[in-house]
């Protein structure tokens with residue numbers, strides 16, 4: 001009888017030891033899971049895998065615009081040479097087209113854009129041109145600067161739609177006094193701002209009143225340059 005009681009006591013002691021052991025294992029397992037699933041390290045690695053997924057998604061989404069400034073520039077060893085195509089008026093309206101070698105018909109102009117595009121030319125901005133001509137960097141081996149003088153309204157009505165169609169860039173040098181006076185046949189600041197916002201056209205100075213600078217006094221030359229730059233800076237925040 002005594003022996004059986006002792007055996008039972010022993011059994012109870014062993015079973016409590018086993019219960020405590022199982023409980024301990026359980027606690028350790030929960031602690032282990034908590035540390036590894038909820039630690040900042042786990043969060044960081046989750047975050048970084050999310051980031052790399054986002055980056056992958058970003059890189060596979062085609063860019064809506066293939067502007068020269070977004071392309072990776074090359075670094076050459078020689079001084080760059082930049083072909084510049086200078087235009088004044090491009091229009092389908094014969095009455096708006098003074099007979100001059102700087103002026104061409106819109107159909108010819110579109111064919112020129114198509115030819116440049118099919119030959120893989122990159123059209124650059126004024127800022128790009130400055131960088132190309134003062135460093136050995138260039139956006140592409142084939143590049144061209146399309147420039148327009150005088151700020152004719154045909155830049156907005158005829159040329160801008162084609163630049164959008166072919167996603168090409170041009171620079172227009174405007175006569176700021178003519179724009180300020182809202183002179184007929186000349187771009188308005190609203191049209192200029194809209195074109196600039198598109199990223200396809202940028203604007204530079206072509207003086208205030210379009211005089212022959214070679215015949216002007218130094219003071220007048222300075223006024224024409226400084227005032228036109230101030231007009232551009234004020235209106236276009238550039």
Ligand SMILES: [Zn+2]
Nearest residue numbers: 149150206210
């Ligand atoms: Zn001019």
